[in-house]
Amino acid sequence: MSETSEQTGTCEHGISGYCYKCAEEEFNIPREIAFIGSALILFILGIVFNKALHDTSYSLAEYAVLLTAYFLVGWRVVWTALRNLIHGKIFDENFLMTVATVGAIAIHQLPEAVAVMLFYKTGEFVQELSVSRSRRSVRTLLDVRPDYANLKTQSGLEKVSPNAVKVGDTIVVKPGEKIPLDGEIIEGQTMVDTSALTGESVPRSAGVGEPILAGMINKTGSLTIKVTKLFTESSIARILDLVENAAAKKAPTEKFITTFTRFYTPVVVFGALLVAVVPPLFIQGATFSEWIYRALILLVISCPCALVISIPLGYFGGIGGASRKGILIKGSTYLDALTAVKTVVFDKTGTLTKGVFKVNQIVTHNGFSQEEVLRLAAEAEVQSNHPIAQSILEAYGKKVDTSVIKDYQEIPGNGIRAQVNGQTIMVGNDRLLHNQGIQHDEGVCCVEGTVVHVASNSKYAGYIIISDEVKEDAAAAVSSLKRLGVKQVAMLTGDSQEVAAAIAKKVGVDTYQAGLLPEDKVKALEKMKSDIGGRGKIVFVGDGVNDAPVIARADIGVAMGGLGSDAAIETADVVIMTDAPSKLPQAIEVAKRTRTIVWQNILMAFAVKGVFIALGVAGVATIWEAVFADVGVAMLAVLNATRVMR
Structure with a gap:
């Protein structure tokens, strides 16, 4: 994956942390196909040698062809297992695959050893294709990162890095160019594409005196813009930071699987060791070669690839799918939390209105x-x-x-x-x-x-x-939330009792409180949290500076990102870039769909592996079935995980 510079903390694309562009570059499709294709040809040739020279158990030709095929598709797994072994990280899927295949080679089951690595590599290839597909929506955001700004100077226009432009400077954006910094239009009229920020595909008009945001694309006219924010404080910089760091915040389900595999893998290894050693010592007629073979089957089937890969992919797909709708979720932990929402509290001005x-x-x-x-x-x-x-x-x-x-x-x-x-x-x-x-x-x-x-x-x-x-979709948003199982929808506002009552009636909220200061909103939310106890999560949706404290106090804070204040957006766990209340039920729907798919994968993996482990120990399943069970489950889980993107 991407490596960051020790000095700058960024990769060659200027991105700190995990870089999706570097990940795409590392996954070279033609190269991977060449490795798999070459190994497949050698594998078929090796089986021919194995059958033709069956009487000569240790044929040089068979070993040369099959071991070459083995290392073509398995060298990375073996190298990773050895490297992890040196660093004290023993029990992972690479270790299981290496032990199983080396054991197969040792008992002269070369075709099976190559098959394990070949199918594992094929499954990994399909998984990477699926991951690449899931990255597309996030990569769309990264692609709008502006490369330069046309700074207006006394000598004319100078092409500079957006980071070099100061507040108060004047920049020019030509038709077709990305708007590099937040600012105010002082000259020109145009249509701007806001899809990268809001998820809305319809361009909107922008003219003199209107604010303009970094990341938008100038479609028609030339614009002269007075810069109002540094690039690091601009809308697109904040969005990129949210997306790039979202994967670091794991959901409870992901943390459970990480912990589970830490204990599961050593149990499997020692279980396989017992299967290989104990029966030949105590069962009359049992041979070590037979039970070692069964132990190898157990190791192959038990590989937790389906869980390790498909679950993070499911959450990543959910975050990517939400971002395509103009909903930025700052991590899978908040995606998981959205599935348990029972109370939603709205601010009024700028949120419902x-x-x-x-x-x-x-x-x-x-x-x-x-x-x-x-x-x-x-x-x-x-x-x-x-x-x-x-x-x-x-x-x-x-x-x-x-x-x-x-x-x-x-x-x-x-x-x-x-x-x-x-x-x-x-x-x-x-x-x-x-x-x-x-x-x-x-x-x-x-x-x-x-x-x-x-x-x-x-x-x-x-x-x-x-x-x-009142926003056109406010009443529909409240109705959708109730349809999704939200028990209470409330409104907190600093406006008068009369105004609050009128708005509450129009949008259909269950309860409201008016005339509240920021600290009063926090107290009101605290009381609601106390009333519901541990029965579900509570969401607060707001947009202003005065909403930041209560957004921070809610289980899930949601900010209106289009017109919302910087403080609210920075504090929030979810940012709605279109300022549309109806995006909140959409976010909950994406979260519920993601969680359903993740648990489908978990249950499917455990069920299939449980059956084949029993068959393997009983001597019914061969290592071929073990390979298909492991790789097949992993591929099905990954394909299932990508459904959340649609």
């Missing part, structure tokens, strides 16, 4: 017109960066003359007061109306939704209803 506020309705009082109410609100809010203020300014759609605004003052927890053209304008919540003594109908205090009240010279002018749109 779009986080994009829009003026939905303007209600007037005391003779004011809708245009007047909107203008007064816009003049008062022009200096605010709050999303609600921005939505009012967007709805107003005209430039506000800031020179007429005097004595601007924010009243904490209430709203804003400002002098505009000699008028005292007040904009805020119903608390502002009561604290400032502004007369109004009691009914306006109970309006559903986010409400901005407007008053001029202490005279109530009316109110503006601001709505945050």
Whole structure:
């Protein structure tokens, strides 16, 4: 597999840890076919010699041909077994294969020894083909790693490494090029391919003032971009890091198999030793050659290849399959945990809703017109960066003359007061109306939704209803979660009780809590964990900086990666790159399918091997059946594991 540099900790592709590109390069398909084909021809020739020269037990020609075939396909297994023996790692599948085949050679069963290695090599070849197929979705992510950036300098464009570009620098991305760093478009209009980041195949439009992410592909127009993040902090760098390190976090099932084989292999070796030695000593007429042969059969059948290879492949396939859907799972341990989810808790803004506020309705009082109410609100809010203020300014759609605004003052927890053209304008919540003594109908205090009240010279002018749109797939996501066996779907939000109630009703959550600070969300989640005890896992889905603490506290933290904050994405165990709540039930479906396939492989391997071990010890099965049992089970398990990709 890939080797990393001691100085840099990276391979020749610039990747730290396990490199999928190096693994692909090491697995050379034409070379492997040449080895297997040559060994197969020599194997057939050797059998001919074996039959033709049957009376001459130790024919030089037979040994020359069959031993050549043996080392063509088995040298790596033998070398690995010897190397591991030197380092104290004795009991593994390489050791079992080496002992079994050397023993077969010693009792002049050369065709059987070559057959073991030949079929093992063929099975390994099929397994590697399957692994390569599973890597494709992950390799797609690695292929979008930008190779260079066109840095705009005083002397023109300079092609540099993305790592050399600083925040605030200007880069140019030409049509067909990968966007190398996160930034903001300052010139140009284009269509961008976001599939590597989001799993969505439909290109989207991007223009001046819009954010753009590293890893996207510029399809049509030339773009000038102001860099907002270093490459190491960019979206694609974070995604690559997640994918490259996902395999390091093993699921409990993988850890169980690793521990199991550590004890299983020595038991098999000593069991085979007893089978070879004890019966000839105590059973009349039993010969050592006969029982050594049975012991060799036991060793071949007992090789744990099917488990050792197919189980990690199953989890890797699950992670790769999820990434193709725009769902990044940071390790198989979280993939396993998703199968036990019984409670899902959503944040509201930016998770179940779009986080994009829009003026939905303007209600007037005391003779004011809708245009007047909107203008007064816009003049008062022009200096605010709050999303609600921005939505009012967007709805107003005209430039506000800031020179007429005097004595601007924010009243904490209430709203804003400002002098505009000699008028005292007040904009805020119903608390502002009561604290400032502004007369109004009691009914306006109970309006559903986010409400901005407007008053001029202490005279109530009316109110503006601001709505945050519910995501199109939010209700479907909640329904799908319940179909998958999730017992409770809840919502925690810092928004008002009225707004929370309206959203909860629209999307169909079971319970909700409103008006929560970040620490309140953590307390609410802790109580839910306490209530359910050990009965299933609890998931929290959020997107903002304020969600990071509760994402970290959940059994499985899920972050909305498209618009979500860096803190939430870094803290989360699962990242949804499309910001779509419906991706969560998809992730659970992938996890459940992966776990089912993994356990199918475990049970199949144990059942088949158990039957053939009994037949081998009883003397019914030959080493040929042992080879087919071992390699056949391994190949079936691997082929079954690749189903999770579909």
